[in-house]
Amino acid sequence: MSETLSPASAKTARFFDPLDFLARYGTLVALALLIVFNLIFTRNFATLQTLNVNLTQVCTIVIVAIGMTMVIGTGGIDLSVGSIMAISGALAPLIFLGTIFPVGNIGVSVTLAIAVALLAATLLGLFNGWLVAKMRIQPIIATLVLFIAGRGIAQVLTNGNLQVFRVPEFQWIGLGRPFGIPVQVMIMVVMIVVAAWILRRTVLGRQILATGGNEKAAGLAGIPVDRIKLTVYGISGFCAGVAGLVVIAINSASDANLVGLGMELDAIAAVAVGGTLLVGGKATIIGTLIGALTIQLVRYTLLSNGLPEGAALMVQAAIIAGAVWLQQQGRVR
Amino acid sequence: MADTPLLSMSRVEKRFAGIPALSGASLEILPGEVHALIGQNGAGKSTMIKVLTGYHRRDGGTVTFAGEPFEVHSPHQAQASGISTIYQEINLVPLRSVTENICLGREQRRFGLLDWNAMHREAERLLSTFGIRIDVRRPLMDFNTATQQMVAIARAIGFSARLVIMDEPTSSLDDKEVAVLFRVIRQLKADGVSVIFVSHKLDELYEVCDRVTIMRDGKTVRVADMDKIDKLDLVSAMLGRDVGRSDGHATAFAERQRSAGEIVLQAQNLAAGHAVRDVSFAVKRGEIVGFAGLLGAGRTETARVLFGIDRAQAGSIRMEGQAYDPKSPKDAIGAGLGFVTEDRKLEGIVPELSVAENLTLALFPRISRRGIISERQQRELVESFIKQLGIKCSGPGQKIRELSGGNQQKVLLARWLATHPRLLILDEPTRGIDVGAKGEIQRLIRSLADQGLAVLMISSELEEIVEGADRVFVLREGRTVAELDGEAITEAGVLDAMAHGHSHQIEQVAS
Numbered sequence: 026m027s028e029t030l031s032p033a034s035a036k037t038a039r040f041f042d043p044l045d046f047l048a049r050y051g052t053l054v055a056l057a058l059l060i061v062f063n064l065i066f067t068r069n070f071a072t073l074q075t076l077n078v079n080l081t082q083v084c085t086i087v088i089v090a091i092g093m094t095m096v097i098g099t100g101g102i103d104l105s106v107g108s109i110m111a112i113s114g115a116l117a118p119l120i121f122l123g124t125i126f127p128v129g130n131i132g133v134s135v136t137l138a139i140a141v142a143l144l145a146a147t148l149l150g151l152f153n154g155w156l157v158a159k160m161r162i163q164p165i166i167a168t169l170v171l172f173i174a175g176r177g178i179a180q181v182l183t184n185g186n187l188q189v190f191r192v193p194e195f196q197w198i199g200l201g202r203p204f205g206i207p208v209q210v211m212i213m214v215v216m217i218v219v220a221a222w223i224l225r226r227t228v229l230g231r232q233i234l235a236t237g238g239n240e241k242a243a244g245l246a247g248i249p250v251d252r253i254k255l256t257v258y259g260i261s262g263f264c265a266g267v268a269g270l271v272v273i274a275i276n277s278a279s280d281a282n283l284v285g286l287g288m289e290l291d292a293i294a295a296v297a298v299g300g301t302l303l304v305g306g307k308a309t310i311i312g313t314l315i316g317a318l319t320i321q322l323v324r325y326t327l328l329s330n331g332l333p334e335g336a337a338l339m340v341q342a343a344i345i346a347g348a349v350w351l352q353q354q355g356r357v358r
Numbered sequence: 359m360a361d362t363p364l365l366s367m368s369r370v371e372k373r374f375a376g377i378p379a380l381s382g383a384s385l386e387i388l389p390g391e392v393h394a395l396i397g398q399n400g401a402g403k404s405t406m407i408k409v410l411t412g413y414h415r416r417d418g419g420t421v422t423f424a425g426e427p428f429e430v431h432s433p434h435q436a437q438a439s440g441i442s443t444i445y446q447e448i449n450l451v452p453l454r455s456v457t458e459n460i461c462l463g464r465e466q467r468r469f470g471l472l473d474w475n476a477m478h479r480e481a482e483r484l485l486s487t488f489g490i491r492i493d494v495r496r497p498l499m500d501f502n503t504a505t506q507q508m509v510a511i512a513r514a515i516g517f518s519a520r521l522v523i524m525d526e527p528t529s530s531l532d533d534k535e536v537a538v539l540f541r542v543i544r545q546l547k548a549d550g551v552s553v554i555f556v557s558h559k560l561d562e563l564y565e566v567c568d569r570v571t572i573m574r575d576g577k578t579v580r581v582a583d584m585d586k587i588d589k590l591d592l593v594s595a596m597l598g599r600d601v602g603r604s605d606g607h608a609t610a611f612a613e614r615q616r617s618a619g620e621i622v623l624q625a626q627n628l629a630a631g632h633a634v635r636d637v638s639f640a641v642k643r644g645e646i647v648g649f650a651g652l653l654g655a656g657r658t659e660t661a662r663v664l665f666g667i668d669r670a671q672a673g674s675i676r677m678e679g680q681a682y683d684p685k686s687p688k689d690a691i692g693a694g695l696g697f698v699t700e701d702r703k704l705e706g707i708v709p710e711l712s713v714a715e716n717l718t719l720a721l722f723p724r725i726s727r728r729g730i731i732s733e734r735q736q737r738e739l740v741e742s743f744i745k746q747l748g749i750k751c752s753g754p755g756q757k758i759r760e761l762s763g764g765n766q767q768k769v770l771l772a773r774w775l776a777t778h779p780r781l782l783i784l785d786e787p788t789r790g791i792d793v794g795a796k797g798e799i800q801r802l803i804r805s806l807a808d809q810g811l812a813v814l815m816i817s818s819e820l821e822e823i824v825e826g827a828d829r830v831f832v833l834r835e836g837r838t839v840a841e842l843d844g845e846a847i848t849e850a851g852v853l854d855a856m857a858h859g860h861s862h863q864i865e866q867v868a869s
Contacts, residue, residue, distance in 0.1 A: 238708035
């Protein structure tokens with residue numbers, strides 16, 4: 026019972042413990058090593074173009090992973106993010122293309138399209154939260170509902186048709202580059218800053234971690250555990266909604282079958298590699314960003330050095346397993 | 359009855375991480391007897407049972423069963439050797455049929471296929487020996503807890519068990535269901551099966567058991583025939599007290615400095631679930647009220663009702679003169695209550711968070727503006743409590759799981775003190791805490807009461823109740839059976855009330 030900081034453990038803490046260091050900063054070290062490797066071996070790596078390619082590719086994963094980090098922080102998981110992306114991506118063109126009802130002003134219709142898509146995504150997230158918090162369904166099952174049904178809803182909305190469009194006013198969020206910086210990267214950075222701030226400085230953030238860390242204790246301390254869960258799933262839905270819009274803006278098309286496909290796994294991988302505990306109670310948004318960047322850069326490195334896609338996937342999986350194992354080592358101590 | 363015991367465990371040793379849980383414990387069960395195994399929390403009953411069933415490996419001692427040395431490495435093996443355990447939480451499969459539950463693991467086959475008809479007949483036959491007739495094809499969850507327990511027992515018998523261990527089997531049964539269970543136990547006994555019966559309800563022990571083994575601090579302290587030991591002796595042996603022996607100060611509680619003020623909280627005829635049946639008490643400003651009772655007496659459950667975790671089904675509570683009916687801990691906190699729970703790890707600390715965040719967990723709304731936490735306010739508050747309570751940590755940012763039990767407890771106390779409560783409920787405030795920190799916490803509780811706080815303290819340590827409390831309510835099987843005040847708070851008085859359900863002194867033992 027009385028595991029005070031014994032002199033022995035204080036001693037080891039003073040010396041450099043490589044395993045402990047790696048457990049804490051392993052992902053960051055891996056990212057740094059990858060960059061160094063690429064600087065030496067990959068041609069044209071240190072260019073703005075490479076940076077932009079990587080950032081735009083990782084952007085949607087990061088945006089989804091932000092919401093996922095919060096959900097996982099409460100000890101939950103959200104499998105429905107990919108399907109919610111598809112719904113958001115299907116809804117917006119229906120409105121700005123005037124398929125549902127004619128809208129005169131393109132500015133108004135684009136604004137309306139974005140608002141409706143994000144609102145729908147948030148409501149779907151809240152539905153997940155309702156299943157988890159009020160119906161007491163395990164998160165993995167509760168979000169499986171929309172994981173399956175969501176893509177169906179998106180297909181029904183569009184009659185299974187590919188929606189192709191050329192609407193610069195909307196596609197600006199995917200293709201615009203003020204000062205040479207892609208707009209979606211700006212969106213990602215803003216969302217990261219806000220989310221990190223929420224987690225660190227607000228009551229909501231502390232309550233998320235307390236709920237994930239010990240739900241019983243949190244409830245006994247008067248924390249509205251159910252409302253916190255509802256909120257994080259709502260946030261996750263919103264993030265997925267944003268990501269869905271970014272994807273279709275880049276593609277100039279919305280395909281209900283493909284938007285956000287497999288996104289839940291990419292996002293969970295980023296969160297796990299980033300150092301957020303999958304059982305809840307410890308979450309880091311910056312870690313998630315680093316995790317997503319690492320995975321992305323591994324893929325880029327392997328592909329740009331001529332490895333086939335299949336090999337890249339296997340290496341990617343090995344790195345995820347390794348990162349999570351290292352974190353385990355840090356926790357056992 | 360044969361003289362050779364069915365089971366004999368002697369000088370059993372078991373340590374967890376160097377801390378002894380059993381040291382020289384023994385247990386002897388005769389064939390066809392119902393044997394009570396009792397003791398306080400942490401006395402070693404469950405460890406003893408787990409060693410027996412192969413869940414834990416013993417570090418020393420010998421076990422013989424049916425005359426042979428007994429060596430098992432898993433509960434499964436123990437079951438195959440004829441020892442079945444029925445746990446508090448029944449470990450059956452609720453969605454499957456009664457038959458499947460009874461026959462699981464020893465299915466009957468015919469031409470390589472499961473012979474359902476034979477198995478249904480077998481299940482019906484086993485249950486009918488207890489006088490139970492139900493549709494064995496229906497899923498188990500359709501039946502009430504008592505029936506499910508009978509199914510568990512039938513399953514045990516089906517494995518031709520010679521020893522059945524029942525761990526608090528009556529804790530979730532009502533009186534009628536208990537009667538059925540006892541009938542089954544007597545039936546088992548008549549068939550020559552031995553039963554180990556773990557319970558804290560004294561009346562039940564006298565009703566159904568032949569002999570009793572009492573454990574304390576990992577040792578067997580007394581073995582007796584049920585009809586040769588009275589309740590007072592039983593309770594005294596369990597708590598390790600000699601009746602009538604007066605002790606010096608064993609705790610750090612000082613005499614109180616001021617007389618109690620007006621009533622803060624008053625509860626009348628509270629009832630909730632099986633555990634709380636009729637509880638009445640009052641707590642005044644500036645006094646420590648002790649809740650004494652055996653395990654399962656309904657003390658923690660009463661506290662849970664006060665704190666809005668469970669709802670009262672009957673009775674009324676008044677807090678500072680107002681009707682009070684909390685629907686959630688949030689309501690209770692708003693009304694000025696704090697609750698330091700018994701199980702620090704499970705219900706108290708959030709291990710991954712820092713000392714500061716754990717300390718301010720109940721306080722977030724008060725140290726924030728528009729949802730943003732004021733870190734300055736948080737730091738000042740936390741630092742002042744660390745200093746005030748002498749919490750030993752490297753700083754407010756240290757993770758709470760790295761602290762010792764005593765320091766974790768201080769953080770949890772501080773969590774509630776920071777909310778400025780009018781009534782603080784402490785459930786076993788010094789359990790699992792080393793001696794030094796224990797004294798500090800006891801002194802702290804006293805000084806808080808002296809400053810005007812009303813304290814409701816649940817404790818299973820008799821010294822803590824006798825020396826610490828200004829007034830004591832004794833609970834027994836969900837009812838307040840005695841109120842002791844001032845000079846009347848003696849070990850003998852408390853023990854007597856715990857054993858007999860009233861506080862008249864020892865002359866009534868014979869009854």
